[in-house]
Amino acid sequence: MTGISAIPPGLPLLLGALLLPLFGPRVRAILALGLPLLTLALAWQVADGTILRIPFLDYELEPVAGDRLSRLFGTIFAIAAFAGALFALNRARVIELAAGLACAGSAIGVTFAGDLITLVVFWEALALASTLVVWSAMTDQSYHASMRYILIHLLGGVLLMTGIIGHVADTGSVTFTTMALDSPAHWLILAGFLVNAGAPPLSAWLPDAYPEASPTGMVFLSAFTTKIAVYVLLRGFPGTEILIYLGLYMIFYGIVYALLENDMRRILAYSIVNQVGFMICGIGIGTEISMNGAASHAFTHIIYKALLLMSAGSVLYMTGKRKCTDLGGLFHSMPLTTTCAIIGALSISAFPLTSGFISKSMISQAAAGEHLALVWFLLTAGSAGVFLHAGVKFPWFVFFQKDSGLRPPDPPLNMRMAMIFFAFLCLAIGIWPAPLYDILPFPVDYVPYTRTHVVEMLQLLLFSGLAFFIMLPYMKRTPTITLDWDWFYRRLGPGVSSMMTPVINYWHTYTRIGFLRHLGTLLGTLFLYHGPQGILARTWATGSMVLWVVILLGLYLLAYYY
């Protein structure tokens, strides 16, 4: 144990977040911006290996354990917390700011957890903190959405905890290592992780809950919950084949649902599932380059998705509107927000010179390298689809299309600064990827900017853009939602239970009446024979008793004689 590096990097942020409401606005601002930077510094103090061990019951906890992967995720979570806090400063409720920073602290706690017990503690803290972020929008919808959100996440937590108990019973060790799908316990752990990733069938919690958060809250939410799942899958289940197919499903689910969606922040929520699908697919492939691809894509994704959500949040904050059918033409009065949204949209589409280009292509490259033909063709189609649903659709319907007549100005200074910061990072990483490549889990032997790759990507994206504008008449937004798996627990379950109520009532009433009637008959019979006047309760004369004894003894004698 060596001094400062033995402090769990997430802990000051988590505890500091809880103290935030005690201070006035000035100190609060210093804490909200300072704590993430402190966390970043602490994360880089953690050397490779287990730094801190604490005996607990029969086990040994490792709350501070580091390697390249944990430092990479620790870094991006701290940066996301800083930018999220800057964006939310003085705009969000104190409880939301505190909960958002607590999310970051818990996520970083998971990142540096060397054992499964520490992991599950921070995992559950993240679930609680993120529920609070949704809830703190303080609307009826956000309250109900936050309750549905926590139910799903508690279910995920139970799956995870059950799996961990099974794993410890099987192996006797709580250390978090790579696991194979060779026992029910490991399947349960995988399921628990996948709930947080937004994998099917429980993916609907994400587009259900996130868009109900406040304009600033969704920026926090987008960064941590799904990406911590990517982190634990990278560490726990690399090369697990089923992840390839789950990832591909998520990619196309995200695209199709986003294409059908009208709410701008739900479009971006579906697009989170889509992007996490690319990462999960990369983890499933499991080679060094695909793992690097998944890890770096998580890093760049956190930045450009937060940027997209900041621009959408700015629009919502300034106009109070969130549906594409109510928006349009905002480029007139929100030039900075429009520019930042376009930079974010180009990054998510992996346009050359933006951050997505240097990360996502590693995953496709890995699929080709492993000769996974179908996977490669689907990933390529998925990349085209990203440009369709997020790259063009989001900026087009919000900032261009028809003129809605709305003329809100760009948002306040701190929101603008947060957007400029992340737009800068999107471009900087895209133009100069070396610093990111240097901190990836495996050595990088990949050159993104070759003539062929750039031309191929431009062809793919620009022709997707052409397809978008040709199909535009078919993409007219309608005030509709698209049913998802959550229909089963939001409509079918309650529907069936309310339909069953009269049936059960009927059954209950009639069985009760029948039962009481039979009970009455039984009691009557008993009373008849055993009651005070009953035949079996009468008093018997001594003489008749002696007579019966004599008869019985006589019969006995006869029986004995013969």
Place this chain on the structure above:
Amino acid sequence: MKQHWLVRPGTIRLLWAVFLCVLALTVLASLITDVHAWFWLDGTFAFNAWYGFATCIGMVVFAKLIGRLLHRKDTYYDRN
């Protein structure tokens, strides 16, 4: 009200012309790339161009079909 230059019909026509030129250029650029086909289909001429276009049309059509089945009014869940 004076129209913003970006939404004038003339500008939009110009933007389409530029866009189509750029598209043509990217297709022509296929001639100068070293095609390294991993599978046979991706070795076809300007593969990414036609494949991106075709799959996008496919995805929009597929989404429309799914939408027919699964679209509901956005107040669907409000009547709780």
